[in-house]
Amino acid sequence: MLSAFQATAILAFASSVLAAPAQVCNDATYPTQIRLAYSNDRAMAVSWNTKIKMTKPTVAWGPDTHMRDSADSDVSTTYQSSTTWNNHVVIEGLNPDTKYYYSPECGNVTYTFTTARTEGRGTPYQFAMIGDMGTFGPDGLSTTVGKGAANPLAPGDLTTIQSLSARIDDFDLVWHVGDIAYADAWLKEENGGYAAPLNTSDFGMEYEKILNDFYVEIQPISAVKPYMVAVGNHEANCDNGANFTICPQGQLNFTGYRAHWNMPFYKSGGLENFWYSWNHGMVHYITFNTETDFLNAPDQPGGEGVEDAGPFAPFGAQLAWLKADLAAVDRKRTPWVIAAGHRPWYVSTTEYIECQVAFEPLLLEYGVDLVLHGHKHFYERHSAIDNGTAQDLNNPTAPWYIVNGAAGHYDGLDTPTLPLVPTSRDIIVAYGWSLFTVHNCTHLTTEFIASGNNTILDTATLYKDRTCALN
Template identity: 70%
Template structure:
């Protein structure tokens, strides 16, 4: 059975020099006020703006300009909700912008002006950095904090910063954030109740506790996602309901990527991909690719009969994702974007259980087209590998021909960190079990480096540089 695609990407509307109050078709009140604002690239001359409201909007509208006089607007008709959601997700794509340019913006009925910067022009050789996180949930009483319930471990130490706080402190050091799956962990609400971690509620509350935790996450991350593009990929916790085996009370809003599909608006329309599942974009000297390790390839773990067996997907006809990935990789102009960086949630080079189905599907294409770096989450620790060609390590400072692999699912959530298996796999070069995130810097066409940053105190715990022998 194929699922209908959710139309969350919108057509660009003409902008006009009109005063904001005259162009707002929705009556402003507390139910139309915007919150949970989030950005995503829409090509190098566009920006997707998403936000939530308590009621459906007839025409979600964003006002913007190069200065604080917001005399232009873009508009859509995308205002959607789903079962167990108390809010509506609104999406507008602003097109026709200039690359690498700062704009001021505000969703209609808002009372605060924000800024965003469009993507660097494809082919620009200017140095830039981006942040990478994986497996980050809500922080505070309903998520990771200084206390844990039964069956969880690794609470925050008193005074330690959360990953969101660390990212905010260092926000001027990166252009965008890439969250490579497992977002919010709201699906674990009943598991937390059973462990005595959060106050028990009626288990037939219609998904209210799930919705509460989800809204807390999007509210917490808004301070980042409203000022930096927040690119995302699908993880298993977007597909399932990890509530302690009481699957009979999982409601539709918690299953089959429902919330994930509604909340985000990634550049699939601009790159020929599918929804928020697989897509690509250019940024400076890099071609970035997000692929989907959960569904839509042979033996995918979250499809019926897969390892996860979450009864999720597929979201396109058989073979579509791999055909898209092959076409996308083949079309990359390596003179314009010499670097290719790809991400998928589940790793296949890692010192614990590997996703061998993912490896069989994706590794041949990543090798064939010379992808430089592959990022994964899913395992709740940090593990830096060598570059790897079918299990054979190539050192990253010696012009490797195979992709360099990094696993980082250590951004933090209620269940804590994982312990990798000993001995570590032969391709492993560094393992750290601390909450943290990666800062990647693309220096030029030959040098790309990373720093693993401990969220608790912003200290740098690991550094490494990939070196390629090519002419800039």
């Protein structure tokens, strides 16, 4: 049986000439927090928030600024304690790798997006990866931090959002691998004297303020580049997993995460925004869920048992989906397979062995090339690894692992455990993000970009000896 979120998300989306009833436009219907997501190479998901429910969310679009076409849906949804409504529309009938103009209704700004490259398209491109990024400024990371936090920004440093914005033309998409906004840190910030309580009788207000501020802050990126996401532990509940009794119902069980995003699970047979895949040129991308829905997951008593969330599918469903998805990949057309899940199992601090047991066998069996993680607030590039045994990057048979949870949030950066694990090849404790270049069928390069000044602090290239059928 479909969940309410699934049923809402897979409603039939209509594309037509502007024919929907006109929405009364005012401050309450003005679109904010605009964000894109790939649907497939001929469709793009557009999401935005309003202060009230939209009768029929509509997006004007076209190949030029005239935007003579429109797409609409019936999806305008909210949840208990939310101060906004989430509107989701999928624009279909597009051409691959093509620039379009669009504008959500009741807005006065025109944006652009470029659709995904067709599967098998062999032209090189770049994508950005971030992990563990919250707000910046008054309710997040800034040049000051509260009690118990560390590593403030230096005066004059760019934030990760500013760094990404400065290089917006260099990458096709952003992949945020879990821990989005850190709204659940509101009580910790208040207790540390960093944020003043907004209303001690309504614990939902500070959470919603941080959440809304984050989506506004990323809009310069997410309104023009697909912003793909994976779920992290800080999406689970409103209070860092410590005291669920203070959480309003709408701030439990990944509710905000489920409502805000519209990932292409319905195109790939996945589940909501938890696990899904998509193709873009030479790469098959997979997002998996390290928080729920596998044996000893953090939501289960045998795991950390601290999230009080999930499961969202029958036992075994996620791994069955992952196996089927990997088995169906045409490696001649999409030679690169890149997977991302929040918690790492190769890292120089606490390793999440339950995740390794669940996911690593399938990643090895089907020859996944690269695995990306966040969760730990530093950057660590590993070798390719087969069950703990390191391989170099010259045609390895095992996945290459990179951990990058250094995008920045209120609590600052982490300190790796010494000595470093044997598979570690470089580690950097600095705010930053990863830029990947897919050169061709055989070569893929990573660069770690220091957010503060956009300098490159680490780079490495993976080589695979293979022949592909690209165009």
